Amino acid sequence: MTSYVPFDRRDLDFLLHEVEGVAALCRHPRFADHSRETFDATLDAAAELAMAKFANHNRASDVSEPHFADGRVGILPEVKEALDAYAEAGFSALLADAEEGGMQLPYTVALACDAMFAAANVSTAGYALLARGVANLLQAHATPAQCARYRTPILQGRFLGTMCLSEPQAGSSLGDIRTRAEPAGDGHYRLSGAKMWISGGEHDLSENIVHLVLARLPDAPPGVKGISLFIVPKFRVNDDGSLGARNDVQLAGVNHKLGQRGIVNTFLKFGERGECFGELVGAPHQGLAQMFHMMNEARIGVGVGAIMLGSAGYRYSLQYARERKQGRQPDQKDPASPPVALIEHADVRRMLLQQKARVEGALGLAMHAATLVDAHGQDPDPARRAEAHRLLELLTPVVKAWSAEACLEANDLAIQVLGGYGYTREYPVEQCWRDNRLNPIHEGANGIQALDLLGRKAMMDGGAALKALLREIAATAAEAGQVPALAEHALALARAAGLVARTTGVLGEAMGRGEVRLALANAPRYLRLVGHVAIAWTWLRQARVASAATPASQADRDFYAGKLAACRWFFVHELPTIGHDAALLAALDRCALDTPPGVL
């Protein structure tokens, strides 16, 4: 299958232009020099680079994973070639200001580029995305001098970076981190401690690595309120930007993962020799808030990574199902009749539709969340900015956790379509599945996302964010209700939104009377409920555009018909499952809460 492309450029164009109308972002002064043409040119360049320099070694970097020998991490040369080409083409500075050499593009367009790199090679793309996250965080919280030392070289593609949050004894529980930072007297801090699960923690892919490290100052209060953020470079940076001495950051081990093997995952020790120097970012004890500033984008990024692995598996299994001939229809009794293509079997189409409905539904929601990042940043109306931010806060855990779970299941279906071949390492679908298994775990495990959604986001400001989402959903349902072919879906969506509102009310009341553990006991079901409704909303938005479109070709006609078929699938097969979720939540089910650990 030589023509296999793991992403659907047509679908990205559809979402960006036909559904979200991103060209309208150019009305904002920040994007005034842009146009649909510059957006498309950037997407074209990303698509080409993703296929030429990222997809080319996706399998190789899984087989030849980074290895630790003689104190160094050996990484396949294609990874550096890809990252150099990426920086060369300006992708390291997609979001940055023009005056610092950036492209000054909307986040939504950047995310669409990210999506194609992730589809092509989620591991190699991971180095670049981490570096962007570090650069963004520095821009938000560091001093101009710190930005000059650390951010500018990242934008130029000379430095990469990491986020050092977790520790071996404290995975999801950041309040328990123990890494310490003591003033060194010269404005620097001496760090000591150990960090686990650090992606990109050691390599020779870049001149330097900028570690962003959470640590405790001597006077720090316990828990999350006593965490500060430090810049800890692999090589110290002189005032003129030249590299100084090697800092005391030691690679203590390399984790051997199930998937995403191309991006080295490390165990790092800071200050083993007492010589690890860092710079404080912003005020003391603000580390977690500073990190959380980046969390929405990082989590949307994880969601999109999951979606694009889903896309890669979907597209491969789709192409395979068209080409592979096997079996006959159940009512074909003549054994001499020729076998049909796999896609002729209803159950194979079911497995493809299910993948499509999840992948393209989730991508629609992620792209919409991206527009909220841009609206929050650029809208001239403070009320609309605030509304966009509220919605973004609410949708972020959904984009992360729902996409990770649903698109991992999509990869499982891709394997099943290929059958025995899908179970071999000669075909790419098993790697998609392994790579994708990380996404429900990292950037806050899905269980944590569910607690965040139900315990914080849905309840904040008297439920303002959820009310805003439900208003938007009601508006979409009202509009789609005017289209006869979509009226039934519109009604189902409006009802589903009502179910979310009522269920949230019951849970909120329980929390209000102090039954916090009980209300949160089935939080993942709540995330599933809200997620299904949000994805159904996204599908109805897509279906409305598709049903109103005037196709210019047979390919176009098929594209829009595919959107309507996938939307129908989601409304008929997936959305109705929320009834059971809502019933259990509203009943404040105690099954898991009341089961004593000793009986398991």
Next chain:
Amino acid sequence: MTSYVPFDRRDLDFLLHEVEGVAALCRHPRFADHSRETFDATLDAAAELAMAKFANHNRASDVSEPHFADGRVGILPEVKEALDAYAEAGFSALLADAEEGGMQLPYTVALACDAMFAAANVSTAGYALLARGVANLLQAHATPAQCARYRTPILQGRFLGTMCLSEPQAGSSLGDIRTRAEPAGDGHYRLSGAKMWISGGEHDLSENIVHLVLARLPDAPPGVKGISLFIVPKFRVNDDGSLGARNDVQLAGVNHKLGQRGIVNTFLKFGERGECFGELVGAPHQGLAQMFHMMNEARIGVGVGAIMLGSAGYRYSLQYARERKQGRQPDQKDPASPPVALIEHADVRRMLLQQKARVEGALGLAMHAATLVDAHGQDPDPARRAEAHRLLELLTPVVKAWSAEACLEANDLAIQVLGGYGYTREYPVEQCWRDNRLNPIHEGANGIQALDLLGRKAMMDGGAALKALLREIAATAAEAGQVPALAEHALALARAAGLVARTTGVLGEAMGRGEVRLALANAPRYLRLVGHVAIAWTWLRQARVASAATPASQADRDFYAGKLAACRWFFVHELPTIGHDAALLAALDRCALDTPPGVL
């Protein structure tokens, strides 16, 4: 975690003795020399051997998978040590007659032994199970001379065997196989063709390999009615039992799989030099029927393999969740309070309960299906024998496909409980997940099982098998309804059985009026529906025993309470999801059927 055991011997005892009462099988003449004591002694020996010789290299044989060099397959020496010890202890002949050196045990007890070997090392156990399948098939269909040449050495552990069904161009579609067999004049046949996905196809683990090969005779009609079965040994066997010349069976390639790597999976070519000799088994053109004779046991074996991988993951994640301290309760605001064990979090208990409910529920159904094998073979009453066979035919695709899907999902949850650690190859849960991914594919892909269940098994003899199952379920519900604590579940089960009956009626009517494609379009949902109801039935059977038991210790009290908690979980969280399945099936939903391939 030094004390980790991947299976629960207590649970096997519970199912065998307390639920199924297998000691009563000793009333049959075939098992008259047995007793609960001999059963237990066999199980003890299996448990000990599984831990000592199978679990010991489960990881190593994943890492150092069989490799093909200089025309030979190199396999870790521990695999041969395990299989030799297994044969030495008599496990190769568990089912065989005493007069041929066998233990003459019930299939149910043998399956419980299999379960422990599979939990310890599904790949190494696979060689032994394949050999047993070959020996059983020979007993059923081969001549005494053939049995002496090929079966006896298998029972002695000197030979292993394979099933050669699939070909590269015809995975699930056996009617399309092309391997040919021509009479050689001396009573033998010359075979020519290629077979794909052959587990255990080449190795030096045994003196010889007995391939059972499906092929077409020159006068064969097309399709499945023209398939004959041949014995094709790796080394030809002389009349005195000594080994003769190497047969013309060539190893053409080794498949590199995602999991179950310890059992070599091969691509074999027969008769490349025109010198591949085989013996016909039974009459010509009966090959598929002969193979299907073994299919129920093979498919139950696959189901049990899936369940025991589920068990391995459940037990590891359970132990990890007890030992690992992380985080606090959501209403614990004091950051200085000590972290709690993972199992204290409701959502972690949810992930454990969900695993337990699936694993132990599915094991209950598989063990019950095994008792049907014994009843079919031994019951003196022909009507009861026939009834057992009907039920077995119906339940087999459910045991295979439902268990494979549900227990793969259980492994996914085990990874999630471990978080980042679960994603590394340092912990065993990721291997469980990879190993288990094969089970929805092999021995008839799950989609094929669903067509078998709905298109054949549920409809055969005017629905007699399904009616028999529903009668049994109704009887269990009636009995459990007398226990106040189970009355609610009993009512739910009776309703669920009614839903199965009504849904089957609608689908049967559609088939009756010729709408076969439409009726079968959502066959996997039908299997899910029947599977959920059958598992709920199994849980209610277990719960009834647990609620009536008189615990002898705190461990016993916890065990029975755990059964009741998992039963409750299944009835509250899992069973109600069938409402949606049944509604879509009864509506003869056309989403997948009507979606044109071109729009995907």
